[in-house]
Amino acid sequence: MNELELIQLLTKNLPTNNSVVTGTGDDCAVLDLGIPDRFLLFKTDAIVEGTHFTRDAAPERIGRKALARNLSDIAAMAGQPTAALVTIALPRGFDPEFVQGIYAGLNALATQHGVAIVGGETTTNPERILISIALLGTVAKDRCIRRHGSRPGDAIFVSGTLGGSIDGWHFDFEPRLAEARWLAEHFTPTSMIDVSDGLASDIRHLLEHDHLGAELLKSAIPISRTAKLKAKEESSAKPPLLAALTDGEDFELLFTVPSKLAVKLLDGWKETFPQVPLACIGKVTDKPGVKLRDKDGYKPMPTHGYVHFA
């Protein structure tokens, strides 16, 4: 049983109540607790030594990553992050300076985005460090962008460039919070997700609720310099396109807008976020399945990105 199958099993028949707008199945849980005109966003994410980082990474980068992943999920719903609780599970012989480094990286990113760190706990995990962060945010009810909602014909966009994140980007990415809020304010995307498992997987997560598919233009997929360099320099590296589609941990925004807004969006984005590439990579189709088009015709999309829990 893999992670997806287990999650599907566990998320059947979860207890609910009338505060729940969206439980599982989107980037964050969405709650209506009576804040006038706003939903509460609620998310947890954990990183584990050996899977998401190794101990030879600077502790500041580890702490930053733990929070940045959660911030990326708030971004994917166009929210504003508010407050976080930090759980650090540590081996007994922990080095207090290492823990302080984790907090330093985390606090710096929190400060940058106006997030309060309101507590948490330290506990013991004898063999490895595990950091779990719980994050709250809010979003205007009429600007909350979900994974579902796209329509056939919508243009598909992705920010940044993809692939090769293991070389450092998985630590250093900037959660696209400002970009997402700008999008929600000016273009109201019909759907949005952050690319954490890889474009090949996450585009399916974006479309599967509405039983839709996509045609992507192979030449339009934005491949990172790192993925291209790796392919040149390492004989065992993935071809750059495959890396862009399946490496994961890109933490870019993948979203859809009505196609008539595509040009206006590209112009507005370039003006507002000149440092962040934005690519129109294809369109939503009414038939399920994702196809990749090049000059020779359609090719099947690799079926999986990075599958956690392997």
Place this chain on the structure above:
Amino acid sequence: MNELELIQLLTKNLPTNNSVVTGTGDDCAVLDLGIPDRFLLFKTDAIVEGTHFTRDAAPERIGRKALARNLSDIAAMAGQPTAALVTIALPRGFDPEFVQGIYAGLNALATQHGVAIVGGETTTNPERILISIALLGTVAKDRCIRRHGSRPGDAIFVSGTLGGSIDGWHFDFEPRLAEARWLAEHFTPTSMIDVSDGLASDIRHLLEHDHLGAELLKSAIPISRTAKLKAKEESSAKPPLLAALTDGEDFELLFTVPSKLAVKLLDGWKETFPQVPLACIGKVTDKPGVKLRDKDGYKPMPTHGYVHFA
């Protein structure tokens, strides 16, 4: 460096913002996010295989405990729990039935208290199971009971009986949510905490903010049947009073009320919660330090309860 020293170090200069009413230092973080007349309560708590449970315990009890500990913290502030996210970190060769058992125990307790389980994640922790739960609740602004606020002369109460929780109570305790809300509504305790580290420790957590102390009556400390039995049957067991003061994981309410309300409170409680003992164990003093009184005079309180992270 022990857990307390590390936490003191880490909680200096945490990032904050104007939504924060109380960050660290109480049973939950308290946030004002604009819900009319109510605060948001935010808490995380993790349990780790080998520290808080072993794998020979029924998974239903493990899952129940993970949520119940968090509920007890919401109770300690007289709140109403709303929604939880569940993080389960598992060895790779996990048994899906075991995980389903964890969820079954957790879901049953959530349902009992009207809590929605709105998602979470599974991730890999190769050597042991770790469950971290993030819980939200709300509380009326004028009924939120803190750790600080007690005054010299206040009567000190504790619910239930204490000691010997390792024999089963640490799994089976009932979070005192209804009791705490009833208290806040009818008697507005001046301060409250849940007994998780042991009475000897937690009474200090209750009083230290206000630089106060306490005189406790030795004969009034409610000792559990389990602690008494253990002392009789096992030669290496703690004396029952010491067990009641230092075992921890009792998850009872420890609170203070103005002494003139003490009798009325005892009567009202007995009528409303006839199954749950309530004991008046002493009074708040203006001098820091906790003393234990018996017929021969004052004795010093054991200085420590159970210290996590040993």
